[in-house]
Amino acid sequence: MNRSDYILELVEMATKATPKSLATGTNRMDGGVRQGNSAFVQLLDIKISPAFGTKMLTISSRSKTGWIQSIQLFGVNVAQTKEELTGKIITLSDPATKKTYYMNPIRQGESGIRVSCNCPSLRFDFSYELLQQGALGRKFIPYTRKTPPPPLGRPYRNPNHIPGACKHILRLFTLMSNTGMFI
Numbered sequence: 784m785n786r787s788d789y790i791l792e793l794v795e796m797a798t799k800a801t802p803k804s805l806a807t808g809t810n811r812m813d814g815g816v817r818q819g820n821s822a823f824v825q826l827l828d829i830k831i832s833p834a835f836g837t838k839m840l841t842i843s844s845r846s847k848t849g850w851i852q853s854i855q856l857f858g859v860n861v862a863q864t865k866e867e868l869t870g871k872i873i874t875l876s877d878p879a880t881k882k883t884y885y886m887n888p889i890r891q892g893e894s895g896i897r898v899s900c901n902c903p904s905l906r907f908d909f910s911y912e913l914l915q916q917g918a919l920g921r922k923f924i925p926y927t928r929k930t931p932p933p934p935l936g937r938p939y940r941n942p943n944h945i946p947g948a949c950k951h952i953l954r955l956f957t958l959m960s961n962t963g964m965f966i
């Protein structure tokens with residue numbers, strides 16, 4: 784294995800989460816509440832940034848209320864020309880730069896992912912769990928619970944420590960599914 788293959792492997796190993804595992808984890812954690820709420824989220828300034836050499840794709844956006852979200856996907860085949868790819872190819876247009884790329888659809892159960900959003904839900908419900916999986920795409924901000932344990936205090940937000948994502952990231956997943964990026 785040469786050095787660049789080795790670095791590639793590290794990049795792909797760095798996270799244990801996939802888009803599918805985060806979506807199903809979230810639904811398992813809250814019974815589908817965030818998935819339902821995500822339908823009402825509007826995302827603006829969507830920007831798609833491929834890194835061709837490392838098969839990494841970054842997609843960022845901003846919600847109407849100002850939360851900034853970003854997802855990084857690993858092992859994604861994106862290219863500047865169709866000829867560089869084989870198999871099923873879709874066209875990817877970056878709304879920010881108007882650039883067009885080509886890619887193989889992302890296998891959402893296989894592609895490694897890192898997510899970030901600066902909203903309270905991602906921080907308080909999932910950031911610790913995402914960190915444990917190498918799937919937190921931002922600096923971890925530790926927090927200390929200020930109320931006593933249940934039943935005296937409020938219930939734990941994520942008692943079974945299931946990795947998942949906020950409604951903004953779930954919305955981004957839906958948009959990606961709708962454009963054929965996910966299979």
Ligand SMILES: [Zn+2]
Pocket residue numbers: 850852900901902904905949950951952
């Ligand atoms: Zn969020």
